[in-house]
Structures are given as structure tokens and as C-alpha cells.
Amino acid sequence: MPIRPENRHRYPADWPDISRRIRFERAAGRCECLGECGRGTHTGRCPNTNGLPAYSTGSKVVLTVAHLDHTPENCHPDNLRAMCQGCHLHYDRDHHRHTAATTRRAAIENAGQLTLEPPATA
Numbered sequence: 520m521p522i523r524p525e526n527r528h529r530y531p532a533d534w535p536d537i538s539r540r541i542r543f544e545r546a547a548g549r550c551e552c553l554g555e556c557g558r559g560t561h562t563g564r565c566p567n568t569n570g571l572p573a574y575s576t577g578s579k580v581v582l583t584v585a586h587l588d589h590t591p592e593n594c595h596p597d598n599l600r601a602m603c604q605g606c607h608l609h610y611d612r613d614h615h616r617h618t619a620a621t622t623r624r625a626a627i628e629n630a631g632q633l634t635l636e637p638p639a640t641a
């Protein structure tokens with residue numbers, strides 16, 4: 520999954536090497552999800568392999584690396600899991616929902632829509 524520009528500073532400079540090691544050395548190009556994604560579409564290890572058609576949709580599999588604690592700064596191998604794009608998106612769905620809601624609320628507040636009192640004047 521592409522790194523958003525505003526989060527790039529949170530990843531170590533050697534992230535491309537870390538990601539490559541997890542995806543292709545440790546995982547041998549295959550999704551490491553054991554069902555923690557919550558999709559309920561596979562038992563045991565997900566069969567999706569990078570570059571091949573996905574078992575459920577037929578789309579080309581792109582192997583990504585998920586941070587299990589959703590913290591890009593934590594690149595310990597135990598916190599990283601090679602996941603196909605489907606498993607990764609499902610694994611992150613609650614986190615994405617929360618961060619999207621927080622971002623929307625901040626934008627509304629910055630526009631002055633949720634304030635109950637007028638802003639203080641200097």
C-alpha cells in the first residue's frame with residue numbers, strides 16, 4: 520500500500536529494504552495472514568501470492584507489509600506481516616475508519632463548525 524506523503528517521515532529510511540525482506544525473504548511472496556484480517560474467506564494461511572490472480576477476485580495480488588499495531592515507527596519483525604492487499608485493507612479497516620473520522624472532525628472544527636463559542640479575539 521502506498522505511504523501517504525504526510526506519513527512518510529514516520530517510516531525509517533531503509534523501509535523499502537525492510538518491506539522487501541518481509542515480503543520476499545520471510546514470506547516467500549505469499550500472504551502471511553492467518554485469518555486476523557477478519558474477512559472469513561480463508562482458513563489457515565491466505566493462499567494469495569504476489570503477482571498471481573487473487574483466489575477470491577481474480578485481480579492481480581500485490582503483497583504489502585502491515586504494521587500489526589498500526590505504528591509505522593515500530594518496524595520490529597514481530598510487528599510486521601506480509602499481507603495481500605485484500606487482507607491488509609480488511610485488517611486496517613477499523614483503524615482507517617477511526618482515523619478518517621478524526622480527520623473529518625478536525626477539518627470541521629478548523630472551519631469553526633463545531634465550536635459553541637465564538638473564537639477569542641486577540
